[in-house]
Amino acid sequence: MFDGLKDKLNDFREEADEAVEEVEEDEEADDEEVAEAEKPEEVKEEEGEEGEDGGTSLRGKAKTLVGERAFVIEEDDLEAPLQDLELALLANDVEVSVADEIIDRVRDNLMGEKKHWRDSKDELIDDALRDALVDVLDVDGFDFDEYVSKAEKPVVVVFTGVNGVGKTTTIAKIAKRLEDRGFSSVLANGDTYRAGANQQLREHADALDKKVITHEQGGDPAAVIYDAVEYAEANDVDVVLGDTAGRLHTSDDLMNQLAKIQRVVKPDLTVFVDEAVAGQDAVNRAEEFHDAAEFDGMVLTKADADSAGGAAVSVARVTGKPVVFLGTGQGYDDLREFDAGELVDELLSEGEEGE
Numbered sequence: 001m002f003d004g005l006k007d008k009l010n011d012f013r014e015e016a017d018e019a020v021e022e023v024e025e026d027e028e029a030d031d032e033e034v035a036e037a038e039k040p041e042e043v044k045e046e047e048g049e050e051g052e053d054g055g056t057s058l059r060g061k062a063k064t065l066v067g068e069r070a071f072v073i074e075e076d077d078l079e080a081p082l083q084d085l086e087l088a089l090l091a092n093d094v095e096v097s098v099a100d101e102i103i104d105r106v107r108d109n110l111m112g113e114k115k116h117w118r119d120s121k122d123e124l125i126d127d128a129l130r131d132a133l134v135d136v137l138d139v140d141g142f143d144f145d146e147y148v149s150k151a152e153k154p155v156v157v158v159f160t161g162v163n164g165v166g167k168t169t170t171i172a173k174i175a176k177r178l179e180d181r182g183f184s185s186v187l188a189n190g191d192t193y194r195a196g197a198n199q200q201l202r203e204h205a206d207a208l209d210k211k212v213i214t215h216e217q218g219g220d221p222a223a224v225i226y227d228a229v230e231y232a233e234a235n236d237v238d239v240v241l242g243d244t245a246g247r248l249h250t251s252d253d254l255m256n257q258l259a260k261i262q263r264v265v266k267p268d269l270t271v272f273v274d275e276a277v278a279g280q281d282a283v284n285r286a287e288e289f290h291d292a293a294e295f296d297g298m299v300l301t302k303a304d305a306d307s308a309g310g311a312a313v314s315v316a317r318v319t320g321k322p323v324v325f326l327g328t329g330q331g332y333d334d335l336r337e338f339d340a341g342e343l344v345d346e347l348l349s350e351g352e353e354g355e
């Protein structure tokens with residue numbers, strides 16, 4: 001998963017490593033210079049012109065000290081690695097404004113007012129990159145399990161998105177996940193459009209021993225999901241998982257149907273599903289879809305087949321809605337909660353192993 005992106009992040013770490021100079025305390029960073037860098041910024045500002053070299057020597061230069069170690073970073077030396085990182089992010093399908101934001105944050109983290117105290121150059125660079133990525137990935141830290149456990153039952157979740165991205169499979173995976181956590185669920189086939197959709201959802205339901213509510217092909221999807229909500233209320237079922245037909249945000253009839261589902265059923269959550277492998281297309285679709293019909297969160301499927309990782313990095317920032325789950329394969333257990341910190345740790349882990 002996301003191996004291409006991992007490699008490029010690692011390249012940046014190596015390049016940036018060369019741009020950060022470790023100053024030998026005895027030779028280049030004499031006591032006065034060390035003491036100067038150790039002072040809090042406010043003190044340096046108050047001292048103004050009196051600082052060594054006319055008080056301006058630290059502009060465009062960040063100094064980080066730990067015990068005996070001092071790291072000096074010249075902003076100019078960082079530009080080439082940052083430019084390469086930006087190109088690599090774009091080549092890996094990171095949306096352009098998101099790539100810009102990551103670059104700015106990495107630069108600020110390394111050069112900014114906040115001086116970091118670190119044990120090594122690697123740690124200094126890793127932390128700058130990690131913090132930048134986590135900030136961009138973590139739009140609001142939505143926790144699905146917590147939501148389900150606290151919300152009034154039944155919790156009604158409707159899944160939407162374009163054709164073939166994995167909506168139905170994701171519903172089955174979530175039913176399994178809920179069961180593993182002690183929550184019951186009923187599946188509702190609001191895809192009354194495609195022949196075979198009832199059968200497909202029924203097969204998953206049978207495999208997972210779940211009740212499924214279906215109507216005839218061509219029926220009203222809102223009515224199917226409404227029936228499932230009534231079933232859940234009558235049978236103390238915790239969660240209703242409503243499937244819908246694949247649609248583009250431009251498919252007027254289907255978008256009107258979705259609006260009707262939202263009006264009639266009033267789902268607690270509307271979840272947009274798209275595939276990570278679609279990269280920039282997935283990001284654009286999510287943005288356009290959200291403009292046409294607001295959703296609460298997203299699932300990115302087929303992350304197992306995606307080397308670039310750009311959609312996963314960008315989509316929450318662009319839509320302002322959290323990625324709730326990543327689909328990581330075709331099995332029922334191939335679903336993982338999207339945790340920004342954990343994901344960034346994984347993205348940055350490969351380089352560390354080789355050292």
Ligand SMILES: Nc1nc2c(ncn2[C@@H]2O[C@H](COP(=O)(O)OP(=O)(O)OP(=O)(O)O)[C@@H](O)[C@H]2O)c(=O)[nH]1
Binds near residue numbers: 165170194245301327
């Ligand atoms: N590798 C991989 N394949 C997946 C994943 N999720 C779904 N798939 C596969 O994607 C294909 C389409 O999945 P569906 O669940 O039928 O997609 P859908 O969005 O419901 O499709 P429509 O109802 O036709 O719009 C199936 O072959 C799934 O097994 C995933 O996370 N990883």
Ligand SMILES: [Mg+2]
Binds near residue numbers: 167168169243244246
């Ligand atoms: Mg489907």
